[in-house]
Amino acid sequence: MKKNDEEARLMRRIERRFAKGVVQYGLIEEGDAILIGLSGGKDSLALLELLAQRARIHKPAFRVVAAHVVMENIPYQSDLEYLKQFAEARGVPFVVERTAFDASTDSRKSPCFLCSWNRRKALFTVAKEQGCNKIALGHHMDDILQTLLMNLTFQGAFSTMPPKLVMQKFDMTIVRPLCLVHEADLQQLALLHQYRQQIKHCPYEHDSHRTAMKELFRQLEAMNPEARYSLWGSMNNIQRELLPSDVG
Secondary structure, three states: HHHHHHHHHHHHHHHHHHHHHHHOOOOOOOOOEEEEOOOHHHHHHHHHHHHHHHHHHHHOOOOEEEEEEEEEOOEOOOOOHHHHHHHHOOOOOOOEEEEEEOOOOOOOHHHHHHHHHHHHHHHHHHHHHHHOOOEEEOOOOHHHHHHHHHHHHOOOOOOOOOOOOEEEHHOOEEEOOOOOOOHHHHHHHHOOOOOOOOEEOOHHHOOOOOHHHHHHHHHHHHHHOHHHHHHHHHOOOOHHOOOOOOOO
């Protein structure tokens, strides 16, 4: 009984934060067609599950499609049959798109950036083919805050991945419905629902600062359990009068 109570509390917490993010940031509108970027990780699987559920029982009316991008020059053993069954069991059509990139073509950009950007372009292509006006990505609150820290540290910019990003150039809107959901809850959900983990051996992982930033984020929460909420609130509490200003 205790285990069932814990599972019920977990689901209520995730669904509450998911719904709050969707409503607070206006992520879903009547008539939307949303393409889910289904990498096969716990976050995208949870996103598909939650969006599929919301599409069945909630207004506004919208439809969802799931797409998995295979990056052919990265050793990523995607279990496409599992992903297909996972999506279709929840009434979501499943599409596979294949692409690749050459890291030597632009030495100014990291391989991680080039890989991510080419995956994103592939999703734009599928979204257009499927008649979708939005692409939903599985970034959660931890991802967004870690990106904020990364951009401050390495780019000198106070910016991150917003819950909603209108991309006029591509006539497409990126949404992140898990923006208020904690990664720890998604990890528990993955265990509870027995998500099958995809095998990934990326040759560029050592070039990424994200692992180190995750550790820094854990240290900040160890110092202050409310650190994530302080960081999130800071993005809407910029006190410009207490910051250096450019003087011409």
